[in-house]
Amino acid sequence: MPELRRDPVVGRWVIISTERSRRPSDFASAPVHPKGTGPCVFCPGQESRTPEEVLAVREPAGPPNGPGWAVRVVPNKFPALRIEGDLEPAGEGVYDRMNGIGAHEVIIETPDHGASLAGLPETQVVAVLETWRRRMVDLQKDARFEYVSVFKNHGEAAGASLEHPHSQLIATPIVPMMVEQELQGALRYFRMKKRCIWCDIIRQEMHSNARGRGRLILGEGGFVALCPYAPRFPFETWILPEGHRSSYEDAEGVDFGALARLLGEVLRRMNQVLGDPAWNLSLHSAPMKIPALDHFHWHLEIIPKLTKVAGFEWGTGFFINPTPPETAARYLRAGLPTGTTDRDLS
């Protein structure tokens, strides 16, 4: 049984995963997935090689666990957390733990093994975005879970162990530390100003861009993409709804087509500018089960994997970013290919 454990100093919870337990010799011989030869476990026709699906988009409707799907959600075969059981929170001296209960699912984004999110048609990306939402809504019903983290690793350098386009979600009984920090910071701001900090950021960025030196990349149907003011990583990019909205699941009046177009365009420009980099994407939404929040604003964070994180960053949480976000945004606005000089962008 995996365990959730709390660091007694900073209060950060970690997952001690036993299903994926690794002894010293396992690190040297990390599994290498052969590429391109024959269908993979996520390919159509291979449905029996995954755990039974929890959701699939099939039009026309068909029997589960067979081909004919556009998007398919299955439990992760090597889950970080276990779905069955009770939390049984317990203390042991200065330490706190609970059973590693949670959901760990894989969202197979397309039947096409060789496709990529950047290249999928808009309707297919909409189906993926809708699937994230439907799974979040469904997992909210489980009284044990406080948060659903949706994320995607694209490319081996970003931690993807399978090529076939897929995203993942992990539902946890704990609100993750980074979301907790965002909630606290945003609440402090709201108490002072009576405004959402992300709404203020969007307003300020729009104003700055109008003056020609901003970090805004582009907007589309009620969504904006921008490089944040103090990014940890070069070319880090956020996508946010322009209007205030705390929960991704709250889709009333949201134009998922516009979000799909904007996300696709940002990824295509990253590919042009950075030459098909590996990247990580994560969705930050308000914790489930609480009513809409005035101080939280959901957003996507996309981090291209360009630099190595080393001892200074791991030890201090202080990041050195070699690319000012204004420079990154200028490139991503232009979408110019690798090798373009600054002069070309004047």
Add this chain to the structure above:
Amino acid sequence: MPELRRDPVVGRWVIISTERSRRPSDFASAPVHPKGTGPCVFCPGQESRTPEEVLAVREPAGPPNGPGWAVRVVPNKFPALRIEGDLEPAGEGVYDRMNGIGAHEVIIETPDHGASLAGLPETQVVAVLETWRRRMVDLQKDARFEYVSVFKNHGEAAGASLEHPHSQLIATPIVPMMVEQELQGALRYFRMKKRCIWCDIIRQEMHSNARGRGRLILGEGGFVALCPYAPRFPFETWILPEGHRSSYEDAEGVDFGALARLLGEVLRRMNQVLGDPAWNLSLHSAPMKIPALDHFHWHLEIIPKLTKVAGFEWGTGFFINPTPPETAARYLRAGLPTGTTDRDLS
């Protein structure tokens, strides 16, 4: 001029480095340092190829910036921060910034290019540990700096760009976020319990080990090495003084020989168990210029680089660790080579 910028939501400061500024095309062609052919810039006889030394251990004494040194400290040739100038903190709407002022130094740990910290004689490691302390004490005198981060990247996978054994330090006008979080968490604990949390952790770990299922690795002359209860990474290891002490610089009555022996032994066992892994080391000490703290306890954190950090971790701050620290400590206590089975350790 580099900049320090604050994320307006979570309050994390980042360094936007301009000396190391990188445009898109620079990421693809990261510099590769040729290995082994001729002396490197950190080798004896090459002193003129580095900026002028700020400190060197020379016995017998000799002129600066020539050979004959045991340990040598030089400014980083490509510093993340600039030493000259004023902070000039400024606001811009929701954002806060200041000039990227700080010290970025390299501690060359030995004249021997092919050596490694794990293999250096005790006296040489003591000289390195003392040099860290001397630089911290000296940098405290600069009114602009609040914190000195000492860290080391060992191996290319851990971010080391030069082979020759060296550690680094970065002095900043900001206390790094992770240290700030440790200070806050530890103060909360102290206010409740009137005890240092790390003192309590050490006590509890010693008691647990006596019962045969602990995370303690070994102790030496007033220092202990242990795998923390809720580690982010497999085989993460902390080294702490057994008695309470908040500042590394406060060396009165501290046996640096014992610390050197313990650090060396931990690194050698990691090499045995994990087959010469890359690793990061960082020193966590109380911020400079404040008197000794009852609630903070300095420590070294060592993180072998064994797993990839992916979207879930970057997006949430939630870490999945595939190796329980009890397992890691059992291996590190035994120091058995890679490939040993669990059965051998029963």
